Amino acid sequence: MYTQGLDQKDKSAPKREQLETPEQLEAFQARIDAEEKIEAKDWMPEAYRRTLIRQISQHAHSEIIGMQPEGNWLTRAPTLKRKAILLAKIQDEAGHGLYLYSAGETLGVSRDQMVAGLLSGKAKYSSIFNYPTLTWADIGAIGWLVDGAAIMNQIPLCRCSYGPYARAMVRICKEESFHQRQGFDILRVLCAGTAGQKAMAQDALNRWWWPSLMMFGPNDADSKHSAQSMAWKIKRFSNDELRQKFVDVTVPQAEFLGLQVPDDDLVFDQESGHYRFGEIDWQEFIEVIKGNGPCNRQRLGKRRKAHDDGEWVREAARAYGEKQAAKAAA
């Protein structure tokens, strides 16, 4: 999901890992199996810590980068009410980024370190945010599909074995379901509107459908982190299970809107009770992850520029703080 990246190897093989004994690992797994929550101060295997840092920071980066495609329509929102709703949503996403960085910090990395990983291009964020928002309907599609897919993935994360992450997710999930409803409402109104508006909605679904399915990450057979994450109860369902669930829930919603899902192979299988859907273009997914999506450079470029433009302000705040501290000490 927000952490679907084909991530890089951690080259700094930590010494602590070599000192881990089979007894420690076994006792840890027993706690996981007993559904105990692991807290920041508890002993945990290095690999567990690393996996969580990777996942939580990727998730946080996704919240932050995800503000850009939606921010793209903020100045052009069609009514003041829609503008206010979208602004509040984007503000929520910034808040999600903040909680998640805080959850990440409980694992011994600083927010600055995590952000540095994003800015250098080393850390990944969800591939979905590398697609452009070309019309107002895209804002509806993002709320409906992207926040919808995020919810599918995040509800089980509320029961994640790592306590601080699970608790952050509980708070986030509540807000994501608002976002999803608001996005659906944008499309509902467009679909009941003029021919031009309805065409806009269909075009948005055509462009966002497949990238939304890619949000769940590679097929189970190709997902290298899945098995261990499941054993650690960081993950509760496989990528394919979640993707299937998303399709099952979303296709009837598209029908309700009167929109056509852009998949000729999509068919309801009476026997299993599930929709069968076509093959995802995994080459596209890999290219976007590698940095070749339509907006990768633009998104990261904007974040880097914001960071660089803020340098003199950070320095000013630091200098002012030092002066105040010196005054207080005098």
Place this chain on the structure above:
Amino acid sequence: MNKNDALLAYALRLGDNALILGQRMVELVAAYPELEEELANANFALDYIGQARMFYAYAGELEGKGRDEDDLALLRDENEYRNLLLIEQPNGHFGDSIAKLVLFEAFYLRQLEELVHCADKRIAEIAARAEKEIRYHLRHNTQWLIRLGDGTEESHARAQEAVDNLWRFTGEMFAADEVDNVFENEFDGPDLYRIREQWRETVAAVLEEATLAMPEDAWMASGGKAGRHSEHLGYMIAEMQYLQRAHPGASW
């Protein structure tokens, strides 16, 4: 100008100031380096959009022609907007935005404090809500101007330049025209002369703490309140109104 026309014009001006400033802040969303400032900006922008909606809704009722908040916000021409020139100035860098906000909000807060006691009930109610919001904004933004002014040599120079550049737009806030005068007399509205004195005191104190010099009052630009704007406003409005103009009569 009769009483009712002045009230309508006054409500619209308040709406226009809130909308145009809110829209400028909206332009900055997703461009902040720090999440805390990102959240503050979005929060403050939301306050302004909310205030604009309340003032416009009331203006629409006063006008009685069936125009709602969106008709007023998104379907008027540039010369029908009556916001202050200060507010429509482009964002520039962080110091420019902060200086603009402090200069405006030090005025707007006083204006709202007076409006809370004005004779028009609806304006007074909206002002009471807005006053709490703006008091908080001003405190936050003032803290930033002080940090920038009394930070590094570079930040000091940037903050001073920002204040100097914007100063010529501050006179318009206090230049009472017919609308201001009728509203003051008929509705017990703000006395702009007195507000100017209070504003100068507030701003002087902030600038002093920020180790910034208060510019000399020289020539002052005006025209916003009469619908004569800078070139900047046209682009902002074209962008803001795009969907309403491209799809006339559509619902959203």
